[in-house]
Amino acid sequence: MRLNEEGLKNRQEWEAAGYALPQYDRQAVKKKTEEAPFWIHFGAGNIFRAFQANVVQNLLNDGVLDRGLIAAEGFDGEIVEKLYRPHDSYSVLVTLKADGTVEKTVVGSVVEALVADPAKEEDFSRLREIFRQPSLQMATFTITEKGYSLKNAAGEYLDAVAADMEAGPEKPVSYIGKVSSLLYERFLAGELPIAMVSMDNCSHNGDKLCAAISAYAETWDKKGLVKEGFAAYVSGKKVSFPWTMIDKITPRPDETVKGILLNDGIEDLDQIVTSKKTYAAPFVNAEECEYLVIEDDFPNGREALEKGGLIFTDRETVDKVEKMKVCTCLNPLHTTLAVFGCLLGYDLISKEMKDPVLKKLVEIIGHEEGMPVVVDPGIIRPEKFLDEVLNVRIPNPFMPDTPQRIATDTSQKLAIRFGETIKAYMASDKLDVKNLKRIPLVFAGWLRYLMGINDKGEKFELSPDPMLPTLCAVMEQVKLGESFDAEKILKPVLSDEKIFGVDLYKAGLADDVIKYFTEMNAGPGAVEAVLKKYTA
Numbered sequence: 001m002r003l004n005e006e007g008l009k010n011r012q013e014w015e016a017a018g019y020a021l022p023q024y025d026r027q028a029v030k031k032k033t034e035e036a037p038f039w040i041h042f043g044a045g046n047i048f049r050a051f052q053a054n055v056v057q058n059l060l061n062d063g064v065l066d067r068g069l070i071a072a073e074g075f076d077g078e079i080v081e082k083l084y085r086p087h088d089s090y091s092v093l094v095t096l097k098a099d100g101t102v103e104k105t106v107v108g109s110v111v112e113a114l115v116a117d118p119a120k121e122e123d124f125s126r127l128r129e130i131f132r133q134p135s136l137q138m139a140t141f142t143i144t145e146k147g148y149s150l151k152n153a154a155g156e157y158l159d160a161v162a163a164d165m166e167a168g169p170e171k172p173v174s175y176i177g178k179v180s181s182l183l184y185e186r187f188l189a190g191e192l193p194i195a196m197v198s199m200d201n202c203s204h205n206g207d208k209l210c211a212a213i214s215a216y217a218e219t220w221d222k223k224g225l226v227k228e229g230f231a232a233y234v235s236g237k238k239v240s241f242p243w244t245m246i247d248k249i250t251p252r253p254d255e256t257v258k259g260i261l262l263n264d265g266i267e268d269l270d271q272i273v274t275s276k277k278t279y280a281a282p283f284v285n286a287e288e289c290e291y292l293v294i295e296d297d298f299p300n301g302r303e304a305l306e307k308g309g310l311i312f313t314d315r316e317t318v319d320k321v322e323k324m325k326v327c328t329c330l331n332p333l334h335t336t337l338a339v340f341g342c343l344l345g346y347d348l349i350s351k352e353m354k355d356p357v358l359k360k361l362v363e364i365i366g367h368e369e370g371m372p373v374v375v376d377p378g379i380i381r382p383e384k385f386l387d388e389v390l391n392v393r394i395p396n397p398f399m400p401d402t403p404q405r406i407a408t409d410t411s412q413k414l415a416i417r418f419g420e421t422i423k424a425y426m427a428s429d430k431l432d433v434k435n436l437k438r439i440p441l442v443f444a445g446w447l448r449y450l451m452g453i454n455d456k457g458e459k460f461e462l463s464p465d466p467m468l469p470t471l472c473a474v475m476e477q478v479k480l481g482e483s484f485d486a487e488k489i490l491k492p493v494l495s496d497e498k499i500f501g502v503d504l505y506k507a508g509l510a511d512d513v514i515k516y517f518t519e520m521n522a523g524p525g526a527v528e529a530v531l532k533k534y535t536a
């Protein structure tokens with residue numbers, strides 16, 4: 001059984017092996033999509049294939065849609081070249097349910113995959129053509145939080161960004177430069193309307209995308225590198241940047257899941273780790289639970305995607321749902337388990353939830369420290385959501401999610417995942433920020449993690465993070481089991497608002513972080529001992 005157009009002609013064989021297949025005429029869908037695309041997605045990674053692509057597949061199956069998705073990859077072209085193209089853009093979605101059952105679906109709703117890079121001329125000119133189409137309603141993005149950053153830690157534009165700002169929209173190299181250049185194409189085509197929709201896990205994600213694109217539009221406008229009016233078009237009513245909240249735990253492709261598919265007789269399932277460290281395979285594995293809440297602001301209209309389970313609402317509600325999930329009920333718990341999981345040698349999040357201390361720690365962070373500042377969004381009940389996360393989703397033993405995946409880019413996530421709670425305590429006249437004890441414990445754990453030495457005293461590989469060079473250089477000055485000058489070494493990190501969302505000294509939490517870190521640094525076994533001591 002081969003996962004491509006040819007291999008899927010033998011439908012019976014696939015169905016007999018338990019696979020749900022596309023129930024639509026894919027060639028007809030492909031033709032219609034080429035002629036009148038409505039949805040292009042940037043960031044052809046795992047979540048897109050497990051979530052958005054499957055929603056569109058269901059809507060095609062039900063006859064709600066007659067056009068599919070176009071995937072664009074502007075960071076890691078290998079995903080398209082080594083994965084999408086050999087498989088004619090098909091994926092197998094393996095849904096791992098908490099009761100141990102597995103659902104296998106061949107997803108065919110992505111009908112075109114393109115490398116968003118002017119160096120790939122054919123692909124980029126097709127992208128320009130897509131952006132000129134009046135039918136295009138939305139461009140969506142899952143390009144990670146760092147995908148929207150234009151500046152380095154020193155606050156200077158990254159080299160590729162600075163070069164694109166100077167050169168204009170002709171041959172962009174930076175990610176958002178490419179996106180801005182395509183949007184300029186749409187402007188030239190008659191100032192056509194579009195929704196530019198970030199679906200990344202960052203607070204007010206629409207504003208992040210808007211700020212990044214606007215920086216290019218304004219600079220190009222000012223320098224006379226674009227036709228007058230481009231910046232006004234980007235900031236005007238024809239281009240919207242809705243806020244969203246996305247939720248579906250989608251781990252990297254897992255060997256056990258691959259084994260299930262190999263057993264069924266599918267060939268060519270090899271996982272690739274690209275030179276840019278994307279983990280991808282012809283299949284994706286994910287949990288069943290999913291939420292995608294979107295601010296309903298689509299200047300060019302939209303399809304009835306609510307029929308596929310997406311929730312359209314107002315900005316205020318998205319904000320509340322997003323804060324509930326990203327700042328309290330899911331992602332902070334994930335980051336806690338990621339940091340301590342790496343230090344304590346775990347390779348599965350679900351196994352960590354069997355450790356009573358770690359389980360208690362995330363329960364306290366969720367229920368006691370985070371929950372008091374959560375505002376009920378009305379459409380999803382926070383207590384119910386948190387209970388499901390703690391009792392069903394993260395302990396799901398069938399989910400191959402790892403602390404190492406979640407530890408990726410932690411420096412970019414702490415401000416959102418914990419900083420918002422700290423700020424809310426600081427702003428409250430009822431709550432005392434000094435009562436936050438486990439959040440500082442996580443920060444201390446992260447500093448200990450950055451030493452790259454686990455709780456047994458052995459070296460381990462840190463997950464990728466754009467700030468590792470700076471942060472590791474700081475933490476190298478601390479040696480396990482030795483005393484150190486906290487004021488001199490840790491103060492620059494702990495006072496960095498960009499990392500924590502607040503200056504931890506001004507918040508009054510730095511002393512606790514230093515105390516916990518000092519105890520965790522006492523020697524091998526100290527992390528486990530500290531967790532036990534403070535997680536009563």
Ligand SMILES: NC(=O)c1ccc[n+]([C@@H]2O[C@H](COP(=O)([O-])OP(=O)(O)OC[C@H]3O[C@@H](n4cnc5c(N)ncnc54)[C@H](O)[C@@H]3O)[C@@H](O)[C@H]2O)c1
Pocket residue numbers: 042043044045046047048073074075076142143144145146147148175199200201202246247248249250251278279
């Ligand atoms: N995996 C999940 O459980 C999950 C759930 C909800 C939301 N998300 C969001 O989706 C994002 C992607 O997750 P995924 O599972 O697809 O990861 P993935 O590793 O499978 O794919 C990452 C995608 O982001 C791109 N990318 C990586 N670094 C980039 C950079 N510096 N600039 C631009 N693009 C870059 C990659 O090329 C790829 O398309 C996450 O960062 C998160 O914001 C993920």
Ligand SMILES: O=P(O)(O)OC[C@@H](O)[C@@H](O)[C@H](O)[C@H](O)CO
Pocket residue numbers: 201246247248249250330331334335405406408409
């Ligand atoms: O995707 P990231 O890197 O922002 O964070 C890692 C995980 O916490 C995240 O992917 C969750 O699995 C997801 O937010 C669940 O909806």
